[in-house]
Amino acid sequence: MASIESAASPLISDSTSVGSTQDxxxxxxxxxxxxxxFEAIDRATGDLLVFTGVSPSDYLEIEHERKRRRRKxxxxxxxxxxxxxxxTIPTRLHEALHVNIYEAxxxxxxxxxKADSWDTIASTTFRAICGHPGGGGGVDEGEGDSTGGPDPERAGKDDWPTLVIEASVSGSLAGLRDDxxxxxxxxxxxxxIVLLVKFERARRTITVEKWEEAEAPPSGPRPGATTTRNAAALRPVLRQTITIAQDPTTNPVSYNVTSGSLVLGFRLLFLRDPGPGEGDFVLSVQELEDYARRVWRKVYD
Structure with missing residues (x-):
């Protein structure tokens, strides 16, 4: 059974960051x-298809057709x-990757x-906020696999989640990082917090990355430039990388977790300091092993 750590849980000290957008x-x-x-979707064997040359009007037509066909x-x-x-094509394996972590x-x-203080937003469609990188005032939208946020702070119609989980089987980890x-x-x-979950069948591994944001260190003013902001820009920071490897040589099959438990910070999830008896949410090594076992049950030869 998972435990809830105290509010004093330290941040990961050896964090790494991502700079410019990757391919x-x-x-x-x-x-x-x-x-x-839609015919390509019907023929697909993986959980991801990427279409290029889709204009905003094409996208709206595709969205309308999805509703008409009631495709999930x-x-x-x-x-x-x-x-x-x-x-995203929600195959059983794809859904197991994110749903089982979210349900834990x-x-x-x-x-x-604290169930009444949390709103499960699931795969709601979110439109990028205009005027910010990734927005641009167009119809840029995203639908996460599993999302949620504190209630009532993030329960409004236009509120964004504090937690997003994105999973992939046939897609790349670089693509997940772009998301x-x-x-x-x-x-x-x-x-x-954004959790990325990548399944690698050939390597028999599940990789879980936990990303947060932190202030980038100031680079110093350019000669002759005027400082307009005191606060440094936020950038994504990789706080944890957990690998769960299946060992089929044991009887029964076993699962080995590297880098310990998965920790989700209370302050980031609920947008406030923890009170008495509250603290970070921890998925233990045993729970991660059980999670991997449930995921692999959805792998069909």
């Missing part, structure tokens, strides 16, 4: 017609400036008596 490194398909797009695909992200649409966190909320940066910037830094 997606995902196979792409040129968009032709809405009918062709997710628009992971639409980038209007690059005219790229990322579509949700179970701790229930046990700690992570979009969530931070498009929300104008209202999103506080």
């Amino acid at each position: 997606q490194h995902e196979p792409t398909t040129p968009f032709t017609t809405v009918q062709d797009l 695909i997710r628009f992971r992200r639409y980038d209007s400036s690059r005219r790229i649409l990322f579509i 966190f949700r179970d701790q909320l229930v046990r700690s008596g 992570m940066k979009w969530w931070f910037s498009a929300s104008n830094h209202q999103v506080q």
Whole structure:
């Protein structure tokens, strides 16, 4: 059973950061017609399709057709400036990757008596805030796999979650990291924690990355420049990387977790300091092993 650590849990000291936007490194398909797009979805064997050349009007037509067909695909992200649409196909394996982590966190909320103070937002569509990187005033939108935030602080119609979980099987970790940066910037830094979960069947591993934001150190004013801001810009920071490896040589099959428990900070989740008896939420090594076992049950040969 998971425990709730005290408020004094330290931050990870050996954090790394991400700078400029990375390439997606995902196979792409040129968009032709809405009918062709849905036929490609029907033929897909993985959990991700990427279409290029999708204009804002094309995107709105695709969105309308999704509703008409009642398809449960997710628009992971639409980038209007690059005219790229990322579509998540919710396979059983894909859903197991993010749902089981979110439910483990949700179970701790229930046990700690805080379920009524949390709003599960799931895969709601969020539109980038205009005037911020990742927004640009277009129709840039994203739909996370699992999301949530404190209630009532983030329970409004236009409120962004504090926690986002994104998973991928056939997509790349670089692509997930690009999504992570979009969530931070498009929300104008209202999103506080992004968990990325990548399944690698050939390596028999699940990688979990926990990203937060921190102030970038000032680089110093340019000669002749005038300082206009005292606060440094926020940047994504990798706080934890956890790898769960399956060992099929043991009987029963075992799962080995490196880098310890997954810690979700109370302050970032609930936007306030913890009170008496409250603290960070911790998914223990045992819980992560159980999580991996449930995920691998969805791997079909």
